[in-house]
Amino acid sequence: MKRMNEANFKRFLIACLFAFLVACSSSQPSLSPLAKDAVILAYGDSLTFGTGANSDTESYPAVLAQLTQRRVVNAGIPGEVSSEGLERLTSMLEQHQPDLVVLCHGGNDLIRRLDKRQLQNNLNQMIELIKQHNAQVVMIAVPTLGLGLTVPDLYPQVALQHQLPIEMDVLVDVESQPALKSDPIHPNAEGYRIMANQIYHLLQQTGAVN
Numbered sequence: 001m002k003r004m005n006e007a008n009f010k011r012f013l014i015a016c017l018f019a020f021l022v023a024c025s026s027s028q029p030s031l032s033p034l035a036k037d038a039v040i041l042a043y044g045d046s047l048t049f050g051t052g053a054n055s056d057t058e059s060y061p062a063v064l065a066q067l068t069q070r071r072v073v074n075a076g077i078p079g080e081v082s083s084e085g086l087e088r089l090t091s092m093l094e095q096h097q098p099d100l101v102v103l104c105h106g107g108n109d110l111i112r113r114l115d116k117r118q119l120q121n122n123l124n125q126m127i128e129l130i131k132q133h134n135a136q137v138v139m140i141a142v143p144t145l146g147l148g149l150t151v152p153d154l155y156p157q158v159a160l161q162h163q164l165p166i167e168m169d170v171l172v173d174v175e176s177q178p179a180l181k182s183d184p185i186h187p188n189a190e191g192y193r194i195m196a197n198q199i200y201h202l203l204q205q206t207g208a209v210n
Helices: 002-022 060-068 082-096 107-111 116-132 154-162 170-175 189-205
Strands: 039-044 071-076 100-104 136-140
Touching (some): 039 060, 039 082, 060 071, 060 189, 071 082, 082 116, 100 116, 107 116, 116 136, 116 154, 136 189
Parallel strands (some): 039 071, 039 100, 100 136
16 A cells, blocks of 8 residues: 555656646747648547537637648547557558647547556557657647546656647646537537647647747
């Protein structure tokens, strides 16, 4: 029991440290500016696809394209778990040759209560693949669903390990407000718009866009 408490305390300290760092706008790792013809790959599951809204016009990638004035490819697959996302990532990178990948994955792993260590490993491998294809990465943390919405420690840990910008709060905020959701899991059009705006703000904050 003592060891478990010590491990939990260490994870708590990591989470607190990251929360402190991201509270300061200058603390997020910087990104290289995106050219006007840059390609952004929005990679994930149904939260990326836009389930619960019109995916062509109301998903967060569709709104982000309008905000950034860049091409944003919606590569979200509803129901996909991280192992499946890892498996198809190489083909998506080779097909679209993105300059930046917005990685929002793991929600279905958490819903199905799959091994979080494997989820973390899959995210690490995805990031390594993206870097090998000379693209930058921004992470979107996904909370667990239940009585309380909390982001697993693995998301800030992965972001710190790879020195990546991460949006920690937007999905917690959206998922906690029924007026922003189309069902118990998915945002509605307004929820996706808020997601896009927060991601756009992060890209501005880190220097990727003006």
